[in-house]
Amino acid sequence: MNRIFVVLLLLPLMVFAQMRGPKIKTxxxxxxxxxxxQGVSVxxxxxxxxxxxxxxxxxxxxxxxxxxxxxxxxxxxxxxxTIPLAVDFNTKDRVGPQLKYITITSNDKDKPVLKLTILxxxxxxxxxxxxxxxxxxxxxxxxxxxxxxxxxxxxDFTFEYSNSGKNDLEIKDVKxxxxxxAAVVSGKKLKPGxxxxxxxxxxxxxxxxxxxxxxxxxxxxxxxxxxILTIYAEVVMKEKK
Numbered sequence: 661m662n663r664i665f666v667v668l669l670l671l672p673l674m675v676f677a678q679m680r681g682p683k684i685k686t687x688x689x690x691x692x693x694x695x696x697x698q699g700v701s702v703x704x705x706x707x708x709x710x711x712x713x714x715x716x717x718x719x720x721x722x723x724x725x726x727x728x729x730x731x732x733x734x735x736x737x738x739x740x741x742t743i744p745l746a747v748d749f750n751t752k753d754r755v756g757p758q759l760k761y762i763t764i765t766s767n768d769k770d771k772p773v774l775k776l777t778i779l780x781x782x783x784x785x786x787x788x789x790x791x792x793x794x795x796x797x798x799x800x801x802x803x804x805x806x807x808x809x810x811x812x813x814x815x816d817f818t819f820e821y822s823n824s825g826k827n828d829l830e831i832k833d834v835k836x837x838x839x840x841x842a843a844v845v846s847g848k849k850l851k852p853g854x855x856x857x858x859x860x861x862x863x864x865x866x867x868x869x870x871x872x873x874x875x876x877x878x879x880x881x882x883x884x885x886x887x888i889l890t891i892y893a894e895v896v897m898k899e900k901k
Contacts, residue, residue: 683712684768693780699752705744710737717767720869724761726890755784794882796825806893812865819858823850830880837874864895
């Protein structure tokens, strides 16, 4: 009888212990950035915490649009640890109400998928170009998905562009959103009708899950001096030999 009593007494504790483990927690599920001017870069830090008693492992961070970048500096959180999830939303070429999502997958058994939301409204820019005879940069495509890539591989893609304007086009600068991405441009100065290429390399070393990276091209095009290119990849673990 006493043995049965002890088992019944310990049973809730055993069940509770099994229910613990890593627990993902955020300071907010939704961020409303309000009303902003078109072209503004909206930044916000969600705070991601491990509210459990075991290491929280972030498997991936995926955004619903190439205009949104979400970066975590760490993928493993000890119990009680909190780190920022840096979100950067580029409002260029967008107008009106906006609704974007960030999806985080982890080893939290109760909440393996956490969905965060950013929303707001973008006011249309009223700036009108006075120079219709200037250079005009035109890319054949502004995004590329590498698909599934094994971790550690370096993949590349070449974007093609041309000067469809009436004056010489000059590429002033090319920046990438991450040190894992390199971009090499050929044809920094193009006469009307000429073509150029921009080769982009993505190093997937020490990365895992869905990746999205941005390449920002700045030129003397009076109508779109900044052009955004986006690359994607789904990084998976190396196959064991």
